[in-house]
Amino acid sequence: MKAEVGAWVSIGSYLILAAAKLAIGYIAHSDGVTADGWNNFTDIVASVAVLAGIKIAQKPRDHNHPYGHSRAENISSLIAAFIMMSIGIDVALKGALSLFHQEQNEPPQWLAAWVGIVSTLVMMLVYRFNHRLSQRVNSPALAAAAKDHLSDALVSIGTVVGIIGAQFHLFWLDPLAAFMIGIMICKTAWHIFAETSHLLTDGFDEQTLAVYEQEIAEIEGVKHVSDVKARMVGNQIILDVTIHVDAALTVAKSHEIADEVERMMRNKHQIEMTHVHIEPAFNLNRS
The missing domain is CATH 1.20.1510.10 (Cation efflux protein transmembrane domain)
Structure with missing residues (x-):
């Protein structure tokens, strides 16, 4: 190496x-x-x-x-x-x-x-x-x-x-x-x-998280980003994201949006491990 x-x-x-x-x-x-x-x-x-x-x-x-x-x-x-x-x-x-x-x-x-x-x-x-x-x-x-x-x-x-x-x-x-x-x-x-x-202790820069949140929110199909957490494991970033999508979307279409989030973070920020949790948009007030 x-x-x-x-x-x-x-x-x-x-x-x-x-x-x-x-x-x-x-x-x-x-x-x-x-x-x-x-x-x-x-x-x-x-x-x-x-x-x-x-x-x-x-x-x-x-x-x-x-x-x-x-x-x-x-x-x-x-x-x-x-x-x-x-x-x-x-x-x-x-x-x-x-x-x-x-x-x-x-x-x-x-x-x-x-x-x-x-x-x-x-x-x-x-x-x-x-x-x-x-x-x-x-x-x-x-x-x-x-x-x-x-x-x-x-x-x-x-x-x-x-x-x-x-x-x-x-x-x-x-x-x-x-x-x-x-x-x-x-x-x-x-x-x-x-x-x-x-x-x-899983500390992470807040400004960097804000950038991630803004970029994810701009992805087509993402109605809202309710949570973004990240931590460093060695020299790798592990990202956890909760996004809200149209409640009427199929599971397959929702999965495509999640894949796009992962692809964007990998290509733009070299983050190989992005975990995306999907919520229906009508649950915004309860989440």
Whole structure:
């Protein structure tokens, strides 16, 4: 599956960058680069979780999972969010302690700045690759991972700024960069947690539902749309619709209208599972 290729590219990139930053951050005496390395380490965990979720989501439906296994990806995202939050708090606390108890008498070596610059370029390339791939395969998980790559590139830029500032004896900039990186890790973790929790509790965008309702109401034969509900199962939308049609229509004709609703949602919004419930129009006041 193409989405798996993107996940493996992410994992490989983060493994190399995390190892290089943690080692060079120690050698070059840079708190910022070290914190950025831990940031990439959390990204490895998140990427592995995404890969596991993609693989499990591909399993076919069975008697215990009539809707398939797509939500495994959401569960793995929650696990990654908790791990990222714990590491982010640790990085932020260490940066804060270094900021208020500075013992550094010399700036980080320029090697640390070069690592940050190379990391920025690598992350931008990985971002462009996974962003385009996510659009081709319609993978929300890969799209979210691509956004994380872009934020990682920005974090590396911030690290470079901190190191350059330290060259001018502004030693507080480097631990400040470490502190801010820790905060950004926590922010990303919270965003993943909030978004995933919203999906797992069957949350769905109201404006999108309003668009669906309006388009269904315009289908010939639909007198009224009394209910539209949707939920995400993995990267698939399951739509439940209640429409009212002329009470005098035959069952066959009513079924044709329901088929048209399903066809329109599939062709226009790529929704493969639309469940249509039909009510006679004279029951409008009682429904």
